[in-house]
Amino acid sequence: xxxxxxxxxxxxxxxxxxxxxxxxxxxxxxxxxxxxxxxxxxxxxxxxxxxxxxxxxxxxxxxxxxxxxxxxxxxxxxxxxxxxxxxxxxxxxxxxxxxxxxxxxxxxxxxxxxxxxxxxxxxxxxxxxxxxxxxxxxxxxxxxxxxxxxxxxxxxxxxxxxxxxxxxxxxxxxxxxxxxxxxxxxxxxxxxxxxxxxxxxxxxxxxxxxxxxxx
Amino acid sequence: xxxxxxxxxxxxxxxxxxxxxxxxxxxxxxxxxxxxxxxxxxxxxxxxxxxxxxxxxxxxxxxxxxxxxxxxxxxxxxxxxxxxxxxxxxxxxxxxxxxxxxxxxxxxxxxxxxxxxxxxxxxxxxxxxxxxxxxxxxxxxxxxxxxxxxxxxxxxxxxxxxxxxxxxxxxxxxxxxxxxxxxxxxxxxxxxxxxxxxxxxxxxxxxxxxxxxxxxxxxxxxxxxxxxxxxxxxxxxxxxxxxxxxxxxxxxxxxxxxxxxxxxxxxxxxxxxxxxxxxxxxxxxxxxxxxxxxxxxxxxxxxxxxxxxxxxxxxxxxxxxxxxxxxxxxxxxxxxxxxxxxxxxxxxxxxxxxxxxxxxxxxxxxxxxxxxxxxxx
Numbered sequence: 001x002x003x004x005x006x007x008x009x010x011x012x013x014x015x016x017x018x019x020x021x022x023x024x025x026x027x028x029x030x031x032x033x034x035x036x037x038x039x040x041x042x043x044x045x046x047x048x049x050x051x052x053x054x055x056x057x058x059x060x061x062x063x064x065x066x067x068x069x070x071x072x073x074x075x076x077x078x079x080x081x082x083x084x085x086x087x088x089x090x091x092x093x094x095x096x097x098x099x100x101x102x103x104x105x106x107x108x109x110x111x112x113x114x115x116x117x118x119x120x121x122x123x124x125x126x127x128x129x130x131x132x133x134x135x136x137x138x139x140x141x142x143x144x145x146x147x148x149x150x151x152x153x154x155x156x157x158x159x160x161x162x163x164x165x166x167x168x169x170x171x172x173x174x175x176x177x178x179x180x181x182x183x184x185x186x187x188x189x190x191x192x193x194x195x196x197x198x199x200x201x202x203x204x205x206x207x208x209x210x211x212x213x214x215x
Numbered sequence: 216x217x218x219x220x221x222x223x224x225x226x227x228x229x230x231x232x233x234x235x236x237x238x239x240x241x242x243x244x245x246x247x248x249x250x251x252x253x254x255x256x257x258x259x260x261x262x263x264x265x266x267x268x269x270x271x272x273x274x275x276x277x278x279x280x281x282x283x284x285x286x287x288x289x290x291x292x293x294x295x296x297x298x299x300x301x302x303x304x305x306x307x308x309x310x311x312x313x314x315x316x317x318x319x320x321x322x323x324x325x326x327x328x329x330x331x332x333x334x335x336x337x338x339x340x341x342x343x344x345x346x347x348x349x350x351x352x353x354x355x356x357x358x359x360x361x362x363x364x365x366x367x368x369x370x371x372x373x374x375x376x377x378x379x380x381x382x383x384x385x386x387x388x389x390x391x392x393x394x395x396x397x398x399x400x401x402x403x404x405x406x407x408x409x410x411x412x413x414x415x416x417x418x419x420x421x422x423x424x425x426x427x428x429x430x431x432x433x434x435x436x437x438x439x440x441x442x443x444x445x446x447x448x449x450x451x452x453x454x455x456x457x458x459x460x461x462x463x464x465x466x467x468x469x470x471x472x473x474x475x476x477x478x479x480x481x482x483x484x485x486x487x488x489x490x491x492x493x494x495x496x497x498x499x500x501x502x503x504x505x506x507x508x509x510x511x512x513x514x515x516x517x518x519x520x521x522x523x524x525x526x527x528x529x530x531x532x533x534x535x536x537x538x539x540x541x542x543x544x545x546x547x548x549x550x551x552x553x554x555x556x557x558x559x560x561x562x563x564x565x566x567x568x569x570x571x572x573x574x575x576x577x578x579x580x581x582x583x584x585x586x587x588x589x590x591x592x
Contacts, residue, residue, distance in 0.1 A: 050273040058269050058293055061276040064286030069293065076266040076295060081411040082401040082451040090266040092294040095301065101261060101290045102307040108287030109259040115285075120255045126282035127251070134278060141270035142242045143402040147410040147452070148366050150402055153243075157271075159533070160247030163554060166536035167251035173559035174256060183588035185574070190567040194257030195309035195333070198562055199302045200249040201323060202239070202265030202272075202315070 047141075051088045058090050060097065063104050069093050081147035105197045113194050117171045124167040131161050239413050240369045240474075242271035248540070248553050249312045250279070250289055253562045261290045261308070263298050267413055303327045310334070310562060312553065314371070317545060324548040335549035335561050337371065337542055339472045340501030343494045344374040344530065345516065346383035347487060347507035355506040355528075356386055360393035362504075362530035363478040364456040367409050372502045372524070372531045375473060377480045378490045384483040387460055391437040394456035394478070400445050409476055411452040418452040421475035425457060428468035428479075433459045439476060464493065472499070487512055495521045500543030504530050523547065 050059050050066040057075060059066040075089035093101075112120075131138070139153035148156070176190040242265065250260040264272035272291060279289050292298055299319075302308055303326040310333040313323050320336040327334040344359055362374035379387065402410035412418045422440055429435050439455030460480040462469050468479045484490050494503060504526035505516045513527045523543035526532030534540055539555035541547075551561035571580060 045274070045277045047270070050277070051270075058273065060293060061273065061289070061291035062287075063290075064280045066273070066277075078267060078269065079414065081413055082403075082448050084415065084450040084452070087270075090264075090269055090293045093292045093298050093301075095297070098292060098298065098301045098305070101292050102305055104287040105259040105261050105290050106307050108285060109257075112254075112259060112285055112288050113257040115257075117255070117257070120257065123279075123283040124251055124255055127279055127284070130278040130282055131275070134274065138243055138271050138274055140403075141274060142268065143410070145268040145270050146239060146242055146369075146402075146413060148240075148369070148402050149407050149410050152366050152410075153402070156241050157243045160241075160244040163244070163247045163536045164251045166554070167255040170252060170255045170559055173556045174563065176565065182569075183571075185578070186569060186571045186588055188567065188569045190565045192256075192560075192563045193566050195562060195564055196258060197261060197307050198249075198253045198258045198310040198312070199261045199263070199308050200246060200253075200312045201263050201299055201302060202245070202268075 056086070056088050058088050060091075060093060060101070062097075062101055069097055071097075078145055080144055087145060102197065109194070109196050117174060121168050121171060124164050124170075128161055128164040128168065131157065131164060135161075239265040239267040240366065240371065242268035243275065245314050246272050246275060248314070248558075250275075252554060252558045253310075253312075254279075254284065254288055256559055256562045258309075258562055259288045259290075261292060261302070263292050263294060263302065266293065266295065269293065299323065300326070303332070304330050306330075308332055312561075313337070314553075320548055333549070333551070333561060335551050335553060336547065337501075337540060337553060338546050338548060339499055340371050340373075340542075340546050341376055341469075341472055341497050341499040342372060342374050342502040342504070342522075343376045343378055343497070345378045345487075345490045345494065345503070345505045346380060346386060347505060347509065347512050348381045348383050349508040349512075350383070350506035350528070351508065352386060352389070356389040356393055358506070358528075358530040359390055359478070360397070360456075363390075364394055364397055364409055364476040367412055367454065368476040369413065369474050370531070372533050373474075374502075374504060374530050375477065375479060376469070377478055378493055379480065379483045380487055380490050381483075381485060384480075387436065387458065387480050390478065391458050394437050394458060394476075397456055399453055399455050401448055401451065409456065411448075412454055412475055413452070415452055417474065418454055421454050421473055421477060424467055424471055424473055425459070425477065428459055428462065428466050431463075431466050433462045433466055433468055433479075435459055464496070487516065491516060491519050495519075498545045501546040502526065502532055504528075504532065 052068055059068050069091040071091045071094050075091045077089050078087040080087055135154055135157050138157045139150055142153035142156055143150050174192050176192050178189045180187045182188050246262055253260045262272055276289055276291050303323060311327045313320050313336040317338045320338040324334045324336050397408040398406055399409045400407040425440060437456060437458035439457035445451055445453050454475050457477040459468050461482050462479050500522045502524040503520055503522035505513060506528055507513055517525050521543055523541040524532045536554050539552035539557040541552050551557050
C-alpha cells in the first residue's frame with residue numbers, strides 16, 4: 001500500500017485550489033490520499049515482500065511495487081558468506097520486462113521533472129528520516145548478504161545517509177547562469193535540467209566471466 | 216533453501232583479474248551515491264543492484280516510495296550481463312553510474328559511450344599507506360591495522376599496501392601483532408572485528424594469490440591461511456589477517472587488487488622521494504595515505520602524489536558528500552565525479568536561452584548575416 005506523506009497531501013490541495021483540479025500534477029493524481037502515514041506503515045516492508053517466499057527469487061521494483069520476474073530459469077545465487085547458506089536467487093530480468101521498466105521510468109520522469117525542486121528535496125528529507133529509523137534492519141540485511149560486521153554495516157548505512165542529507169539541499173548546485181544585456185535588449189540565461197532516465201549498475205559476475213579481455 | 220559450497224560456482228583461479236570487485240562491498244552507500252542526487256535533480260532512476268547483495272537496495276526502494284518518491288521514479292531491475300547490455304544500449308537511458316571492477320567498468324564505459332550515454336565509473340584500486348619515521352608509531356600502527364583488515368579488506372579504499380620509509384620497516388612487526396589480536400567471525404556475533412569474504416570464490420582467489428606471492432619470494436610474517444576456520448562456522452569464507460612483506464612490485468600480490476584482509480608491504484625505501492616514485496608508478500590512483508608529523512613532508516607528498524584522494528594521518532580519506540569522490544589514473548572512467556557538485560552536474564545538462572525583448576516592435580530581429588551582438592557600434 002502506498003502511503004502519501006502529509007506534506008505531499010498538503011501540496012496537492014494547494015495545487016488543486018490554485019490551478020484547478022485539471023492542473024494537478026499527474027504523478028500526484030495517480031496516488032492514493034486516503035490514509036495518513038502511521039508509525040507502522042512507515043517501517044520498512046519485511047523481506048517476504050521482495051523475496052518470494054515460495055520461489056526464493058528476489059523481485060524487481062516497478063511502478064512502486066515489487067514484481068516477480070517471469071524468468072525462473074536463469075538466476076544468480078545469494079549466499080550468507082559466514083555459512084554459505086542460500087539466502088535467495090537474483091533473476092535475470094527478461095528483455096520484455098526491461099522494456100516495460102524503461103517505459104514506466106520515462107513516463108515517471110515526464111511528471112517528476114515538473115515537480116518543484118523544493119518538493120523533490122522534501123522527499124529526500126523524508127527518506128533520510130526513514131533510513132535513520134530503519135538503520136538496524138538495513139545493516140542486518142548487509143551483514144546477512146555481505147558478511148561485514150553489524151557495526152561496519154551501520155557505518156555503510158551512515159555514509160549513505162549523509163548522501164541523502166546532502167540531497168536535501170541540492171538546489172544551489174542546480175542553479176544555472178545568467179548574463180543581462182549582451183546586446184541592447186538581449187539577455188542570456190542557462191538552466192540546468194535533468195537528463196531523463198539514469199541508471200546505476202552494481203557488481204557483474206556474469207559479465208566478468210563472459211568478457212573478452214587480454215591481461 | 217540450504218546450499219553449501221557449490222562446486223559449480225567455483226571459478227577457475229587462473230583468471231583472478233576477471234573476478235568482480237565492488238560494490239557488493241557497500242550495499243547501502245553506493246546506491247545512495249547515485250539515486251538521491253539523480254532524483255532530486257529531476258531524473259528517474261533504474262538501479263541494477265549487485266547480484267550478491269541486493270537486499271539493502273530492495274529496502275531502500277521501499278523506503279523511497281514511503282518517503283513520497285512517486286511510482287516509477289525509482290525502479291530496480293535484477294540481472295547479469297543481459298541486463299547490463301540492455302542498460303548500455305537502450306535508447307531511453309541517458310546516463311550510467313557504475314562502481315566496480317576495471318574489466319566490467321571499462322566495458323560499460325565503452326558500450327554506454329558508444330550508445331551516446333554519459334558514463335561515470337569508479338574502478339579498481341591499490342591504496343598505499345606511506346610511513347614516514349616521524350609519525351606517531353602506536354597511533355599509526357593502529358590506523359593501518361584497522362584500514363587494512365577492517366571489512367575484511369573489501370573496501371575500494373582499504374589501505375592494502377604499505378610503503379615503509381627508512382626505520383619504519385620495523386613497525387611492520389607491530390602491525391603483525393595488531394592483526395593477530397583481531398577476532399575473525401560472523402558479522403552478527405558480538406566482538407567480531409573481521410567478517411568473511413563475500414564468496415567461496417573470493418576466499419580461494421585470495422588464498423591462491425597469497426600462495427603465488429610467497430612462491431615468488433614474498434615473506435609472510437602473518438599467515439591467515441593456516442587457521443582459516445572459525446568455530447561454529449565451518450563453511451564460512453573466512454581469511455584471517457595476513458601480512459606479506461618484502462613484496463616486489465612485479466609480485467602478483469602487488470599487481471592485483473586482492474580485496475581481502477591482506478596487507479602487502481613493499482620492499483622498504485630510503486626516502487620520501489623513493490616512496491612517491493613507487494606509488495606514482497602504480498597504474499591505480501584511488502586513495503593514498505601518508506603518516507607523518509612533518510608539514511613539509513606532508514605538503515611535498517600531497518602535491519607530488521598521483522592519487523585522487525589523499526589522507527594525511529587519515530587512513531581512509533573517502534570524501535564527504537559536499538565534496539566528490541575523485542579517483543585518478545586507472546581508478547576512474549568518465550569526466551564527472553560521483554556525488555557533490557560534480558555529481559549533480561553529471562545528472563543534469565545545461566540549456567542556454569537567449570531572449571530579445573525590444574521596446575520598439577519595428578526593431579530588426581535578425582537578417583542574413585551571422586548575429587554579432589557584441590560588435591562595437
